[in-house]
Amino acid sequence: ADDVLIPSRVLNRLFLLRAAAPLSSSIPQSTMTKLAEWLLGLSTLGVLWGVVTFDLLGLELPGSYREVAWPLPVYLLVCFGCYSLATVGYRVATFNDCEAAAQELQEQIQEARRDLKSRGLRL
Amino acid sequence: ASGVDQVAGMGLVGFSLMLFTYYTIWVIILPFVDSDHVIHRYFLPREYSVILPGVAALVLVLFVGKWHKG
Numbered sequence: 001a002d003d004v005l006i007p008s009r010v011l012n013r014l015f016l017l018r019a020a021a022p023l024s025s026s027i028p029q030s031t032m033t034k035l036a037e038w039l040l041g042l043s044t045l046g047v048l049w050g051v052v053t054f055d056l057l058g059l060e061l062p063g064s065y066r067e068v069a070w071p072l073p074v075y076l077l078v079c080f081g082c083y084s085l086a087t088v089g090y091r092v093a094t095f096n097d098c099e100a101a102a103q104e105l106q107e108q109i110q111e112a113r114r115d116l117k118s119r120g121l122r123l
Numbered sequence: 124a125s126g127v128d129q130v131a132g133m134g135l136v137g138f139s140l141m142l143f144t145y146y147t148i149w150v151i152i153l154p155f156v157d158s159d160h161v162i163h164r165y166f167l168p169r170e171y172s173v174i175l176p177g178v179a180a181l182v183l184v185l186f187v188g189k190w191h192k193g
Contacts, residue, residue, distance in 0.1 A: 067154035067169065074173045075150045082139040082146075089135025092128055 049073065146172070 032040075051057055052069040113123060149166050156162060167175075 064154040068151055071150050071169070071173050074176050075146065078146055078176050079143065082143040086136045086139040089132040089139070091132070093132025093136070095128065097125065 049069060049072060051059075052061065052066065055061070055066070117123065148162075149169075149172050153163065153166060153169075
């Protein structure tokens with residue numbers, strides 16, 4: 001179609017470039033998706049946690065280790081929450097305000113409103 | 124960032140640091156401290172280290188649900 005934004009000849013070249021890349025065998029490629037990777041990692045950690053908390057292998061670890069293990073999932077979530085809160089707070093505190101640019105923008109908005117009003121636009 | 128923003132931001136940072144420190148001592152350090160040490164008086168029984176965050180998460184979810192319009 002002639003009215004498409006990207007000409008088809010450009011699209012064809014882009015697809016050729018993409019198809020050519022995997023022919024290079026110097027970089028090993030994993031076929032697992034990111035979701036599968038995350039699920040594998042999380043379930044591995046989950047199994048380890050379950051084995052320690054419920055003593056599924058009959059290891060009879062010292063009581064103090066088991067006391068640390070069983071709240072660990074909640075502990076990691078709380079840590080993540082604290083990290084997120086601290087990051088947001090820090091970036092709010094160190095945000096780079098541009099006072100002069102903000103002022104200039106306000107003046108330009110007023111100027112534009114005056115101009116449009118003079119041309120008959122009702123705001 | 125202007126005055127109020129800086130206070131609010133650094134307040135959040137301080138709060139999360141205190142929360143992290145208290146919670147880490149509670150969950151990670153206390154099991155390795157003798158049960159007759161005086162520090163145990165400043166911490167609730169261990170079950171609450173899971174119950175309280177659970178309740179807080181529930182309250183947060185309900186609060187967001189109330190504020191969000193439809």
